[in-house]
Structures are given as structure tokens and as C-alpha cells.
Amino acid sequence: EAGVTQSPTHLIKTRGQQATLRCSPISGHTSVYWYQQALGLGLQFLLWYDEGEERNRGNFPPRFSGRQFPNYSSELNVNALELEDSALYLCASSQTSGTETQYFGPGTRLLVL
Template structure:
């Protein structure tokens, strides 16, 4: 069974540009989560999508947004990139809306110059 996949592996952008990160959940999983791991800040919850709806978001500005597609894959968009957005972005998936184990993908490393 394939795990959570993310693309691209690395992404280099310039301050002010937009970045789009993609995630495909484990087959059969409907919930997708996004986390940010920035140096010195630890792992922080960004967004949760289930059945195409945003269910919860963390303490991040509105320029962090995303969506979930009918096939349950998801994308995270970061607009007006700032230097401090440089981080590892991790996507996770779980079975559905309930209290289930989250499984993580390999991450996308975003560098903003």
C-alpha cells in the first residue's frame, strides 16, 4: 500500500511569489492535514481538510490557504512569500473525521530567497 506522497520534494521561490505544494493521501483516507516545521519553531498545525471542506486551521495568516479535491488529494498555497516561510511542509492523512492515527508524507522543503 502506497503511503502519503508529496510534491515537489524541494521548492525554491523568491520573496513575494506564490508557492503551491501537493499531497496525495493513503488510498481510502479522506482527511488531509498540513503542518509546518520551521527552524526553531517546531512542528505546527496548519490546516485540516475532510471531504473537501476545511475543518480547522492553525494560527497562520490568510495567505496560507489550500483545498481538497474530489479524489481527496490536497494542495497548499502560500501567497506573498516571506523569508520566514522557509520550512519543511508535511502533509498527513487519516481514515476520516474521527479520532484516527495520522500518517505523514516525506515533506516538501520550501526555501524562500
């Protein structure tokens, strides 16, 4: 069974640009979560999507947004990139809405220059 997949694996942008990160959940999973992991720091919760709706978001500014598509895949958009947005962005999926174990993808490494 395929795990959570993310693309691209690496992304280099400059300040002020926009970044789009993509995630495909495990087949049968309806919930998708996004996390930011800055170098040397813990995982910070960004967003939770379930059945196409945003269910919750962490303490991040509105320039972090996303959506979930009918096939449950998800996209994270970061607008007006800042240097401190450089981090590993992790996507996770779970079988039911926020109640089951979250399985993580390999992440997208975003570097903002």
C-alpha cells in the same frame, strides 16, 4: 500499500512569489492535514481538510490557504512569500475525520530567498 506522497520534494522561491505544494493521501483516507516545521522548531498545525471542506486552521495568516479535491488529494498555497516561510511542509492523512492516527508524507522543503 502506498503511503502519503508529496510534491515537489524541494521548492525554491523568492520573496513575494506564490508557492503551491501538493499531497496525495493514503488510499481510503479522507482527511488531510498540513503542518509547517521550521528548522529546529516543532510541528505547527496549518490546515485540516475532510471530505473537500476546510474543517480547521491553525494560527497562520490568510495567505496560507488550500483545498481538497474530490479524489481527496490536497493543495497548499502560500501567497506573498516571506523569508520566514522557509520550512519543511508536511502533509498527513487519516482514515476518518480527525479521529484516527495521522500518517505523514516525506514533506516539501520550501526555501524562500
